[in-house]
Amino acid sequence: MLENALQGGKEYWAWLFFLLCFIAIGFFCYLMQLSQGLGITGMSRDVTWGFYIAQFTFLVGVAASAVMVVLPYYLHNYKAFGKITILGEFLAISSVTMCLLFIIVDLGQPMRSINIILYPSPRSILFWDMVVLNGYLLLNVIISRVTLSAERKSVPPPKWIKPVIYLSIPWAVSIHTVTAFIYCGLGARPFWLTAILAPRFLASAFAAGPALLILLCLILRKITHFDPGKDPIQSLAKIVTYAMAANLFFVLMEVFTAFYSDMPEHTIHFRYLFVGIEGYNALVPWMWASEIIGVIALVLLLNPKTRIDESILAVACMGVFISLWVDKGLAMVVAGFVPSPLGAVTEYSPTVPELLISLGIYAIGMLLITTLYKIALTVRKEI
Amino acid sequence: MAVDRRKFFTIAGLSTLVGLMGKEVLTVAAQSESKYLAAEKVLTAHRWAMTVDLTKCKQGDGCEKECIQACHDTHNVPAIENLKHEVKWIWTEPYEKAFPSQENEFNKEELIHKEVLVFCNHCDNPPCVRVCPTQATWKQEDGIVMMDWHRCIGCRYCIAACPYGSRSFNWVEPAARSEDGQILPDQPFLKKVNSAFPTRTRGVVEKCTFCDARLAKGLQPACVEACKQGALAFGDLDDPNSEIRALLKDRFSIRRKPGLGTQPQIYYLV
Numbered sequence: 008m009l010e011n012a013l014q015g016g017k018e019y020w021a022w023l024f025f026l027l028c029f030i031a032i033g034f035f036c037y038l039m040q041l042s043q044g045l046g047i048t049g050m051s052r053d054v055t056w057g058f059y060i061a062q063f064t065f066l067v068g069v070a071a072s073a074v075m076v077v078l079p080y081y082l083h084n085y086k087a088f089g090k091i092t093i094l095g096e097f098l099a100i101s102s103v104t105m106c107l108l109f110i111i112v113d114l115g116q117p118m119r120s121i122n123i124i125l126y127p128s129p130r131s132i133l134f135w136d137m138v139v140l141n142g143y144l145l146l147n148v149i150i151s152r153v154t155l156s157a158e159r160k161s162v163p164p165p166k167w168i169k170p171v172i173y174l175s176i177p178w179a180v181s182i183h184t185v186t187a188f189i190y191c192g193l194g195a196r197p198f199w200l201t202a203i204l205a206p207r208f209l210a211s212a213f214a215a216g217p218a219l220l221i222l223l224c225l226i227l228r229k230i231t232h233f234d235p236g237k238d239p240i241q242s243l244a245k246i247v248t249y250a251m252a253a254n255l256f257f258v259l260m261e262v263f264t265a266f267y268s269d270m271p272e273h274t275i276h277f278r279y280l281f282v283g284i285e286g287y288n289a290l291v292p293w294m295w296a297s298e299i300i301g302v303i304a305l306v307l308l309l310n311p312k313t314r315i316d317e318s319i320l321a322v323a324c325m326g327v328f329i330s331l332w333v334d335k336g337l338a339m340v341v342a343g344f345v346p347s348p349l350g351a352v353t354e355y356s357p358t359v360p361e362l363l364i365s366l367g368i369y370a371i372g373m374l375l376i377t378t379l380y381k382i383a384l385t386v387r388k389e390i
Numbered sequence: 391m392a393v394d395r396r397k398f399f400t401i402a403g404l405s406t407l408v409g410l411m412g413k414e415v416l417t418v419a420a421q422s423e424s425k426y427l428a429a430e431k432v433l434t435a436h437r438w439a440m441t442v443d444l445t446k447c448k449q450g451d452g453c454e455k456e457c458i459q460a461c462h463d464t465h466n467v468p469a470i471e472n473l474k475h476e477v478k479w480i481w482t483e484p485y486e487k488a489f490p491s492q493e494n495e496f497n498k499e500e501l502i503h504k505e506v507l508v509f510c511n512h513c514d515n516p517p518c519v520r521v522c523p524t525q526a527t528w529k530q531e532d533g534i535v536m537m538d539w540h541r542c543i544g545c546r547y548c549i550a551a552c553p554y555g556s557r558s559f560n561w562v563e564p565a566a567r568s569e570d571g572q573i574l575p576d577q578p579f580l581k582k583v584n585s586a587f588p589t590r591t592r593g594v595v596e597k598c599t600f601c602d603a604r605l606a607k608g609l610q611p612a613c614v615e616a617c618k619q620g621a622l623a624f625g626d627l628d629d630p631n632s633e634i635r636a637l638l639k640d641r642f643s644i645r646r647k648p649g650l651g652t653q654p655q656i657y658y659l660v
Contacts, residue, residue, distance in 0.1 A: 115544020115593025
């Protein structure tokens with residue numbers, strides 16, 4: 008099956024080469040980071056996690072969202088998702104791979120990372136995150152491989168794969184729950200210390216992930232013979248709508264709790280995000296843009312007329328994705344550190360090498376998606 | 391059994407993985423246990439703790455901060471001017487930053503303008519230890535929260551978990567080295583090197599150790615020894631006859647962020 012990834016037209020190879028250039032640049036910058044230390048990033052004594060960990064958090068959500076196609080298809084026998092289930096699983100594989108890479112590049116001593124396995128620490132949520140992320144990667148590799156090779160031979164998949172697929176459903180929920188637990192179990196960081204963080208992570212994940220999947224389906228329809236049909240896209244759009252509405256609801260609940268109780272250590276982080284404190288307001292325009300784009304996208308999704316129009320739907324999905332990326336892939340992590348537990352306000356912005364390393368990892372993810380989708384579509388002779 | 395290309399790659403991939411993991415396990419198993427002899431005058435306790443007498447401590451008021459100098463010299467703490475990359479084991483914070491929610495605008499003048507000495511609280515219930523994914527930081531039986539700088543992977547989860555900002559990460563190389571690994575003296579961040587204590591490498595977290603290495607030689611912590619005002623006292627809280635217990639019995643004391651349940655072992659006498 009893998010050889011299918013090595014056969015393609017000029018455009019296919021040009022795209023892969025384009026991605027490889029970014030991977031090479033990112034790799035070069037990472038070598039620089041390895042030799043000089045994490046000091047070349049924008050992180051600091053007060054803001055000790057930045058762009059890398061935020062991307063990791065956002066992408067865990069994208070990975071978990073595969074469950075939104077797997078669950079209806081396998082649990083409810085919703086046949087319309089039959090064609091796109093494998094796309095969801097491959098998206099999960101690429102996203103988890105990016106997550107693991109983002110963790111590795113964030114480590115000060117990456118060559119010691121095996122210590123997490125050598126000295127297992129069940130009290131640490133990071134340990135459990137390592138377990139669930141690698142487990143989820145393995146589950147999706149096994150499931151997609153077995154079901155796709157059965158499809159290639161035109162035989163039904165072996166019976167033993169069913170329980171594995173069922174296991175992958177709660178497992179998907181677990182990866183994002185455990186990722187939220189990394190943050191929401193820390194008394195030192197009142198911004199994250201909220202029981203709704205895990206539900207909010209899941210809601211935003213189930214909006215951003217399927218929104219990306221819709222966009223990927225629409226792109227595939229343009230450049231290949233693959234056509235998922237109207238129905239699955241519309242079903243995905245409804246999932247995005249519900250999840251985005253739930254996410255917005257959860258955000259408002261957080262805002263209410265913080266501002267009605269009016270406890271300074273809870274409100275100050277929201278103030279930093281939306282109005283700035285002591286004149287520091289780097290994230291303010293981003294946050295307002297995120298909220299406004301998110302609300303417009305939600306309105307477009309809620310209205311059946313605009314949702315059914317696929318070109319408007321595409322715009323709405325882009326809006327959802329961008330809005331949630333800013334919220335989770337930029338602001339959520341940084342705001343937990345501003346102000347610091349000692350009341351210091353240190354702003355953070357990623358440096359050029361930091362962004363290029365991140366871009367390199369995204370390019371690896373896109374390379375994986377491209378080649379995996381190429382394999383899936385070749386097997387189905389839809390290219 | 392016929393082996394096709396696909397099966398071959400699967401088996402080759404899996405055996406490489408098993409091989410890699412096996413090598414790690416064997417390396418660990420091969421490390422034999424070694425025995426250490428304790429020094430004769432070693433100071434021991436069940437629960438080390440420190441008191442800072444805010445009425446005697448003259449930080450910000452003519453004091454030359456000998457305690458900070460002594461600590462940072464003893465432990466080869468690099469003096470990095472870029473505040474974003476700063477490493478510090480002991481420093482001062484304004485009263486309202488050190489004790490948020492315990493301040494009020496009508497406090498005694500001395501308190502409002504007080505520069506309070508802060509360091510690792512060696513919490514009885516340390517959140518940093520809870521979150522560390524490699525057990526590179528742990529609580530010893532004597533109550534000291536220790537760090538293993540050779541095991542730390544630099545994930546900085548402990549920094550996120552510490553409510554006191556007591557942990558520093560080495561964003562840059564703290565000590566320049568020659569090509570054969572020797573520390574070079576007189577360099578930007580470490581003017582002189584105390585060869586009795588290790589220097590760190592970039593990419594690991596570090597913090598105050600309550601001078602664990604000095605206690606093993608029967609010496610008091612460097613900051614306690616250096617303070618000319620006698621503002622610092624160090625002792626065993628489990629010993630009812632200790633100086634520190636007498637001080638706490640006699641004087642009113644506060645701790646940093648007590649509501650978080652971390653049980654800091656640094657007591658501030660006010």
